[in-house]
Amino acid sequence: MAQFPIHHKKCPYCGYKDFSKRGYFYKKSTKTYIPRFHCNHCNKNFSTRTLSPAFKQKKSFLNRTLCKLFAGGVSLREAARIVGCNYKTAYTRWVWLGTLAKDDVLSRKLRGQELEFDELLSIEHTKLKPLSVIVAVNEHYEIAGVKVAKIKAFGHLSSVSLQKYGPRPDEIKAKLPELLQEISSRNPNIQIIKSDKKLSYIKAVKKAFPKAQHLIFLADDKKEKTREQRYLNHNKRKFDPLFKINHTCAKLRDHIKRLTRRSWCTTKKSEHLELGLYLYIAKSNNFAFLK
Numbered sequence: 136m137a138q139f140p141i142h143h144k145k146c147p148y149c150g151y152k153d154f155s156k157r158g159y160f161y162k163k164s165t166k167t168y169i170p171r172f173h174c175n176h177c178n179k180n181f182s183t184r185t186l187s188p189a190f191k192q193k194k195s196f197l198n199r200t201l202c203k204l205f206a207g208g209v210s211l212r213e214a215a216r217i218v219g220c221n222y223k224t225a226y227t228r229w230v231w232l233g234t235l236a237k238d239d240v241l242s243r244k245l246r247g248q249e250l251e252f253d254e255l256l257s258i259e260h261t262k263l264k265p266l267s268v269i270v271a272v273n274e275h276y277e278i279a280g281v282k283v284a285k286i287k288a289f290g291h292l293s294s295v296s297l298q299k300y301g302p303r304p305d306e307i308k309a310k311l312p313e314l315l316q317e318i319s320s321r322n323p324n325i326q327i328i329k330s331d332k333k334l335s336y337i338k339a340v341k342k343a344f345p346k347a348q349h350l351i352f353l354a355d356d357k358k359e360k361t362r363e364q365r366y367l368n369h370n371k372r373k374f375d376p377l378f379k380i381n382h383t384c385a386k387l388r389d390h391i392k393r394l395t396r397r398s399w400c401t402t403k404k405s406e407h408l409e410l411g412l413y414l415y416i417a418k419s420n421n422f423a424f425l426k
């Protein structure tokens with residue numbers, strides 16, 4: 136039996152406690168020697184790093200900083216420049232950290248009894264390929280869930296989009312019920328749901344939360360145009376019944392670089408935007424998945 140101070144109490148591969156010391160390996164990034172062990176039962180070698188989520192990463196010390204930058208309105212390339220790594224490292228970490236954050240966020244329970252949800256528009260490389268981000272938030276301003284859906288181009292761009300990129304799926308009808316179902320399984324105590332007026336919203340809410348009360352508010356279509364006018368007319372203290380969700384969406388646009396308006400950073404893969412959103416949600420518990 137091993138008699139030296141080690142972090143492992145048993146072999147990570149077979150679970151037996153019969154193992155002996157077998158040298159060290161040098162970790163270049165932290166300039167430390169890490170002890171290795173040999174299992175006498177399954178004949179495999181392991182170290183204290185084997186079970187770490189950052190196993191085999193050469194620059195694992197970047198993870199926390201990259202998380203903070205990604206959830207703080209910095210683009211992938213700029214983050215790579217700031218921490219001094221390659222763009223590809225930043226990109227693969229975005230995907231890896233986002234996946235870890237997603238698993239962590241979805242495994243946690245939700246609190247609260249109220250839910251507000253809305254859509255936030257973004258693009259997939261070009262405005263001819265729009266994306267819709269469905270965001271749901273509870274009364275404590277905690278993001279209860281996000282889903283990214285591909286939608287058809289609208290307005291005068293729809294015909295150009297069809298010509299250039301062919302038919303595009305409209306995923307919103309499938310993703311919204313999926314999101315609401317996911318939230319109801321994480322928190323069945325939701326009693327009040329607030330949203331804009333849309334037929335698909337009403338149907339999806341009724342299916343996922345049959346006992347909850349659904350409050351519907353008419354969307355303010357001229358929101359963008361009247362934003363400056365409000366200050367001129369001295370009626371800026373207008374009550375917004377969907378303030379929590381509108382405020383959260385505004386924060387998302389500020390804290391995730393690719394969601395910023397008039398930015399030249401865009402999403403290239405819709406699933407990666409979702410990972411970035413989960414990274415932002417994990418920011419509220421200080422990236423607990425990294426511990």
Ligand SMILES: [Zn+2]
Pocket residue numbers: 146147148149150151174175176177178179
């Ligand atoms: Zn073993």
